[in-house]
Amino acid sequence: MEVNNVTISRHALSNAYNIVEWHLEQTAQLFYPESEEYKFKEDVYSLFDWIKRRFDNPQGGRLQNQPFLKMK
Numbered sequence: 001m002e003v004n005n006v007t008i009s010r011h012a013l014s015n016a017y018n019i020v021e022w023h024l025e026q027t028a029q030l031f032y033p034e035s036e037e038y039k040f041k042e043d044v045y046s047l048f049d050w051i052k053r054r055f056d057n058p059q060g061g062r063l064q065n066q067p068f069l070k071m072k
Helices: 010-034 036-056
Strands: none
Touching: 010 036
C-alpha cells in the first residue's frame, strides 16, 4: 500500500490490525457485561431455566403441554 509516496508493508498492516483487534477484545471484555444486550440475554437464560425446572418437576409431577402461571 502506498500513501503519499510512502510504502506500508503488509507486515506493518498486519501488526496494526492485530493491535486494534486486541484493543477491541479488551473493550468488549470490560464493557459488554454492562450492555443492554448482555442483560437481555441473561434474562432470557434465567427465564428458560425457570421454565425448564417448572416442566421437569412441577410439585412432584411432570406437566404435559399444560399452560402455567409464573409465580415468584
